[in-house]
Amino acid sequence: MFIALSSPGADLVDAVTLDADAVETAREQLTRAALPAWVAQREREAPRWVWADTQRWYPPLLAAGVRVARCVDLRMCRTLLRNAAATAGTPLADAPRDAWDAPPATAEPASDTLFELEQPVPDDDPVAELRLQRATIEASATPGKLALLTAADSVGALVAAEMRFAGLPWDRDRHDRILTELLGRRLPGARPERMEALVGQIRVALDDHDVNPDSAPALLKSLQRAGLRVSSTSRWELAEIEHPVVAPLTAYKKLSRLFTANGWSWLDAWVRGGRFRPVYVPAGVVTGRWASDGGGALQLPKQVRGAVVADPGWKLVVADAAQLEPRVLAAMSGDAAMARAGRAHDLYQGMVDTGAVDDRNQAKYGMLGAIYGGTTGESGRMRPRIERAFPRAMAFVEDAARAGERGERVSTWLGRTSPPGGEAGYDETRSAEDLDRTRSGQRAWGRFTRNFVVQGTAAEWALCWMGALRRMLWQLGGGDDDPRALTERPHLVFFLHDELIVHTPAEQADEVADALREAAAEAGRILFGGAPVDFALSVAVVDSYADAK
DNA sequence: ACACCCGGCGCC
DNA sequence: AGGGCGCCGGGTGT
Numbered sequence: 324m325f326i327a328l329s330s331p332g333a334d335l336v337d338a339v340t341l342d343a344d345a346v347e348t349a350r351e352q353l354t355r356a357a358l359p360a361w362v363a364q365r366e367r368e369a370p371r372w373v374w375a376d377t378q379r380w381y382p383p384l385l386a387a388g389v390r391v392a393r394c395v396d397l398r399m400c401r402t403l404l405r406n407a408a409a410t411a412g413t414p415l416a417d418a419p420r421d422a423w424d425a426p427p428a429t430a431e432p433a434s435d436t437l438f439e440l441e442q443p444v445p446d447d448d449p450v451a452e453l454r455l456q457r458a459t460i461e462a463s464a465t466p467g468k469l470a471l472l473t474a475a476d477s478v479g480a481l482v483a484a485e486m487r488f489a490g491l492p493w494d495r496d497r498h499d500r501i502l503t504e505l506l507g508r509r510l511p512g513a514r515p516e517r518m519e520a521l522v523g524q525i526r527v528a529l530d531d532h533d534v535n536p537d538s539a540p541a542l543l544k545s546l547q548r549a550g551l552r553v554s555s556t557s558r559w560e561l562a563e564i565e566h567p568v569v570a571p572l573t574a575y576k577k578l579s580r581l582f583t584a585n586g587w588s589w590l591d592a593w594v595r596g597g598r599f600r601p602v603y604v605p606a607g608v609v610t611g612r613w614a615s616d617g618g619g620a621l622q623l624p625k626q627v628r629g630a631v632v633a634d635p636g637w638k639l640v641v642a643d644a645a646q647l648e649p650r651v652l653a654a655m656s657g658d659a660a661m662a663r664a665g666r667a668h669d670l671y672q673g674m675v676d677t678g679a680v681d682d683r684n685q686a687k688y689g690m691l692g693a694i695y696g697g698t699t700g701e702s703g704r705m706r707p708r709i710e711r712a713f714p715r716a717m718a719f720v721e722d723a724a725r726a727g728e729r730g731e732r733v734s735t736w737l738g739r740t741s742p743p744g745g746e747a748g749y750d751e752t753r754s755a756e757d758l759d760r761t762r763s764g765q766r767a768w769g770r771f772t773r774n775f776v777v778q779g780t781a782a783e784w785a786l787c788w789m790g791a792l793r794r795m796l797w798q799l800g801g802g803d804d805d806p807r808a809l810t811e812r813p814h815l816v817f818f819l820h821d822e823l824i825v826h827t828p829a830e831q832a833d834e835v836a837d838a839l840r841e842a843a844a845e846a847g848r849i850l851f852g853g854a855p856v857d858f859a860l861s862v863a864v865v866d867s868y869a870d871a872k
Numbered sequence: 873a874c875a876c877c878c879g880g881c882g883c884c
Numbered sequence: 885a886g887g888g889c890g891c892c893g894g895g896t897g898t
Contacts, residue, residue, distance in 0.1 A: 538894055539879050557880060580881060583892050608888060612884085615890065622883040622890060648884095695886040702886075763885065774887035778884090820884045820888095 371395050373453050375423070377480035377605075385488045390806040392797070396480045397452050398423060399606055400473040404459050408732055408740045409469060415459040423452055465738050471849065472737035475786035476606050479613070482789055482815060483603035489809050490598025491620075491631060491816045492639075492826055497867075498590055498630035505626065506578055506586070515582060521575040528568035536575055584619065585627050593618045599631075603818070610779040611739045611786075612820060621819060631817075631824075631868035638832040638864050641871035642839040644785070644821040645859040646670040649690045651781045654847070654856040655736055656719035660712060662856045670859075679712035680705065693720055694777050696770035720773045727772025728765045735779035736850060741772050780850075784858070785821055787846035792823065795838040799831065824868065832864045 372394040374380045381391060401423045404410050460469045503509075507516030514522065526532050534545040542556045549568065553560050558576060561569050593599055599618065607614025615621045633639045644650075649670050653661035660677070667673030671686035680686045685701065689709045692702020693716070710717045723733045727741070734740045793815065800812030808814065813827035813835050827835045840860055847858045863871040 535894090537892090540895075555879075576880080580892085584882065584890090589891095610888060612888065614888095617890095619882080619890060622881090624882055626882095692886070695888095697886040699885080766885075770885090770887060778888060781884095822884085 371477075373397065373449050375449060377477070377484055381481065381484040382488065385484065385806050385809070388806055390485075390809065391481060393474075394477050394481055395453060395456075395473065396477045397449055397456065398425075399476050399480060400456055401452070403473060403476060403606070403739060404456060404463075404469065406740050406742070407463070407469065407738050408734050409464040409738045410459055410462075411464075413459040413462040414455060418455070463738075468737045471787075472739065472783065475737070475783060475790060476611070478790040478793065479605040479786045482793055482818070483605045483613070485809050486815055486818065487600050487603065488806070489814050489816055489826070490596075490600045491824070492634055492637075493594045493597060493599040494630050494632040495590060495594060495597070497632060498594075498627060499587070501627055501629055502581070502586060506582055509587065515578075518575060518578050518582060521571045521578070524571035525568055525575060528566070528571065536572065537579065581624065581626055584622075585624055589619075597634075608782075609742055610775055611735065611782040612778065613782075613818065620817075623819070625869075629867055629869035633826060633866050636829055638827055638829045638866065639816075639868060639871075640825040640827060640832055640835045640839065641863045641865060641868060642823050642825075642836075642843075643861045643872065644788070644843065645861055646690075647784065647821040647858070648694055648777050648781045650856055650858055651736075651784055652694065652716050652719065652777050653713075654851040654854045655776070655780055656716045657854070658713050658716035658719075659855070661716050662854070665857050665859070668859045674712070677712070680708055693717060694774060696720075696724060696773050720777065723776045724769035724773035726769075727775075728769035730765075730768075733772045733776050735776055735783060737780070737783045739779050739783070741775045744768065781821065784846050784850055785818075787849050788842050788858075789815070789818060789823060791842035791845040791849075792825075792838060795842060796825065796835070799834060799838065836862045836864060 372380075372391050374394065374396070375398050377394060377396045377399075381394075384391065401415075404413075404415055405424060410416050456473070460466050460473065463469050502515075506518060507520070509515055510519065513519055522536060525536055526534055529545050529549045531545045531548070534541055536542050539556050543553070546553055546556065546568070549566070551564055551566055551568070553564065556572075558573055561573060593601065599620075601618030601620030602616045603620060604614040604616050606612075607616070613621065631639070645668060646665070649661065650665050652658070653665055660679075661670075664670055664673035664677050664679065667676060669683075671683045671690070674680050674686035674690075675683055680689060685705050685708075688697075688701035689705030691697065692705060693709050693713075695702075697703060698706070726733050732741045732743060796813050796815065797808070800808040800814070813825055813831050815823060816826045817824035823839065825835050825839070839862055843858045843860050847854070847856060861872065865871050
């Protein structure tokens with residue numbers, strides 16, 4: 324058996340066996356089994372699909388014409404529950420590691436036998452695993468929060484597959500024009516025109532007629548030979564130097580980045596039929612953030628966002644959570660003063676208005692320093708003032724940092740727990756040098772755990788936002804299970820940590836904008852109940868992504 | 873030939 | 885002495 328269906332009230336209502344090679348017939352089988360009932364059921368009562376890997380099963384189902392309302396991604400949830408501090412002493416905590424703990428299968432069925440054995444096989448009953456996970460959640464220290472977190476991660480997995488199915492609208496011609504404008508004409512067998520010209524200038528300025536600026540070691544030697552006192556070729560170090568090579572080299576680096584990461588070959592590899600379909604990896608980051616694997620969706624540079632263009636008669640609704648992490652910190656720590664600053668649409672401006680700091684820049688760097696553990700520059704200078712103005716928020720992140728320094732694990736609001744790691748004690752080796760290294764390692768781990776609780780909880784807020792919005796869009800699109808709704812009615816096309824893009828028929832754009840705001844408010848309520856923290860959004864209805872903000 | 877690491881830089 | 889990522893080309897190791 325590969326897939327089971329469950330509903331909260333009735334435990335398992337039905338079970339469907341899907342042969343891996345017969346997914347094309349899925350719609351027929353599933354319609355017979357359960358689908359008509361779903362359409363009538365309220366969302367609350369809707370059954371969940373229960374499977375090992377959303378990324379394994381959902382794409383072929385979408386292709387076969389099945390849209391799934393809710394699911395449990397067993398492998399994702401197994402990892403989460405296995406690592407969570409709150410599941411100490413539960414059935415899962417004592418269970419030996421098995422196939423469900425293995426990383427998800429990717430792409431093709433593996434030819435490697437060992438690899439194949441690590442994947443759950445039909446004998447690994449998803450129903451049994453589901454029961455184990457439910458028992459684990461119920462026996463945990465925080466059942467409500469873990470139930471929410473597993474649901475949130477799972478809905479994220481559905482959205483990731485749906486966004487890849489729909490694709491981000493991408494205009495090849497506009498992308499090509501952006502590239503040509505910035506990089507110059509494409510030259511066969513060489514860099515684009517403008518980049519070649521810059522290489523020429525760099526070589527003249529360094530009096531080195533064949534230096535390759537793409538080779539950091541060679542470039543560094545050449546820079547030093549020309550008398551520049553630099554220890555690397557990085558832009559921030561070059562910025563301190565006055566020399567004729569700095570301007571063309573800085574310009575070259577900028578263009579080179581665009582050319583190699585998002586140039587014509589990227590376009591050929593990742594854009595088909597007017598859609599960019601990146602590979603998302605939900606919960607791929609330790610903090611619970613999504614990662615990507617191919618396409619670089621989460622690093623889409625601003626330079627090329629002009630190529631993201633709505634279809635004729637359609638709009639993009641671009642929504643961005645304003646200063647999400649500080650707001651999340653305010654809610655977690657119960658810092659009333661910070662919540663008050665967040666009453667303003669711009670929390671940083673709110674900090675200025677309440678007199679905590681003098682200007683927006685101080686607010687921004689002060690806050691980021693508090694969250695990342697910065698000690699130098701503006702963030703270090705602002706530290707005492709932030710501490711005075713927002714003592715509870717500051718104490719909260721300080722506690723997380725101290726715990727990390729002591730080698731303890733920390734957890735997000737919903738209970739995702741940081742990995743063990745940290746810096747172990749310093750046994751027999753206790754030279755002064757070792758001691759320094761150990762302390763600096765402990766401080767680094769403290770910065771990680773400090774950031775973990777905030778970044779991870781912000782990721783949880785974003786998942787709740789996305790899940791709520793998805794449900795609203797489902798309603799807006801007519802509420803049936805037809806996957807054409809994922810391309811022909813308002814649908815999610817992009818997610819970037821604290822930002823969502825919906826592609827929608829123009830006449831529904833305002834409704835979608837309202838839904839985005841409602842969903843943000845709902846996410847705040849679901850996570851933090853009555854905490855008086857606003858989660859402000861910037862929402863823009865645009866034709867091109869570049870026009871947002 | 874391939875696998876991996878690194879510097880540098882894009883995003884949040 | 886600022887957290888988390890992915891991608892590229894170059895470089896090194898096997």
